[in-house]
Structures are given as C-alpha cells and as structure tokens.
Amino acid sequence: MPWEDHDAREHVARTEQKLSRLETLPDNAARAHATEALQALVELYGECLDRVMSHAVSASASGSELLTALLSDELVSHLLLVHDLHPDSVEARVQRALEDVRPYLKSHGGDVELLAVEGTVARVRLHGSCNGCKSSAATLELAVREAVTRAAPEIVQVTTAEAEPSPQTLIPVADLFRGQPTATR
Structure with missing residues (x-):
C-alpha cells in the first residue's frame, strides 16, 4: 500500500x-x-x-x-x-527467460522446455543435439541457468531432466531387399 x-x-x-x-x-x-x-x-x-x-x-x-x-x-x-512489487509470476519470468535464451540454444541445435517451477526450483528439459554431447549440453545448461536466475533470482536451483529418447525405427531386413533383383543360380 x-x-x-x-x-x-x-x-x-x-x-x-x-x-x-x-x-x-x-x-x-x-x-x-x-x-x-x-x-x-x-x-x-x-x-x-x-x-x-x-x-x-x-x-x-x-x-x-x-x-x-x-x-x-x-x-x-x-x-x-x-520490494515484492514485480507484477509477473515466477513461472512467467522463467518462461520469458527461456524464450530469451532459446535463439542461442537453437543456434547449437537445441531447445528447452519448462517442466515446472516448484518453490525455488525450476525443472527444465533440454532437447536436440545438445543432449548427445556432454560439453555442449553443459554449456547450454549453464546458459539456461544464468538466464533463469537473472530473470527470477528467487530460483536457487535449475534442474535438467533427461530428454526423452526419440523412438528408433528399425527397418526389417526383408524390406532392405525389396525391389532388388533376385539372384538366379
């Protein structure tokens, strides 16, 4: 007041x-x-x-x-x-921080998804090629952490969930040879 x-x-x-x-x-x-x-x-x-x-x-x-x-x-x-005067919720500020860092992540073949904000913890999931390379993933995680804590200083921890594996499509062996001429003996 x-x-x-x-x-x-x-x-x-x-x-x-x-x-x-x-x-x-x-x-x-x-x-x-x-x-x-x-x-x-x-x-x-x-x-x-x-x-x-x-x-x-x-x-x-x-x-x-x-x-x-x-x-x-x-x-x-x-x-x-x-002074507890900021009109945006913590979640809205974290989401905006992720939007701000998203172009950087995309330039490295990655993306980020906000899973939840629970108290002082934000849970995110990294997607894309950043998931396979340890050093790249660490660099991108650091960029996400910095963006989130800058926008929402009350967040003391940003945890990264494993990206869900993409489904592997196996091609049946028989399909590999379909349309191939059959060898005659």
Whole structure:
C-alpha cells in the first residue's frame, strides 16, 4: 500500500536521524564501511530511478509499453522483486527467460522446455543435439541457468531432466531387399 505524504515525511525524518547516528560510531572502519554501503545503495536506487524516468519519457502514451520497458530493464526488474512489487509470476519470468535464451540454444541445435517451477526450483528439459554431447549440453545448461536466475533470482536451483529418447525405427531386413533383383543360380 502506498504511503501517504505525511507517512513519507515521517519516514524521511526517522531515516535522517538514523543516518546522522552513523557519524557517532566510535569505530572509524565500521563508520566508513557503513557510509560506503549506504552510498552504494543510494547510487543503485538513483540509477534505477533514472532508468524509470528515462523509460517513462521515451514510452508512448501506452501504459503497457511503459510497463514492458520497465520490466525488461534488469535493474528495475530486480528492485521490483526486492520490494515484492514485480507484477509477473515466477513461472512467467522463467518462461520469458527461456524464450530469451532459446535463439542461442537453437543456434547449437537445441531447445528447452519448462517442466515446472516448484518453490525455488525450476525443472527444465533440454532437447536436440545438445543432449548427445556432454560439453555442449553443459554449456547450454549453464546458459539456461544464468538466464533463469537473472530473470527470477528467487530460483536457487535449475534442474535438467533427461530428454526423452526419440523412438528408433528399425527397418526389417526383408524390406532392405525389396525391389532388388533376385539372384538366379
């Protein structure tokens, strides 16, 4: 629930009091470390707000275009996740990550299928030629893992199921010689 202006002013005042107490810390190293951490956090949020404003200015009148631009910005998306404000479900974000990595997989003769998202685990299945070559499969699995954890940081494990074997079609021996001239003795 958004804060009222009065609530925001009170929060700013409390925050300023807490920040001013940093200057009274007796340990110089701890004070410097805390100050640097806060400055880094403020810079991160400043960059995020800069991106939000940039997207808002460059977006057309459509709210959905602005939302798409904001959600596709990795930093903005992550900060929405941190504050539990991201509008997309974990499964939707994992699915989008797989769509993003799919061209890379296809360039190596592979593909990926999302089987399930269960808590903090995403289960996927790799398909195609990437399944037969161990080093290729490992490279593609890594690409999938990176894409998924970037889009859904709450996913702590991506498991890969074995691809279902393609059915082998055996040609009966008799069919091999059908239409061949029969040798006469």
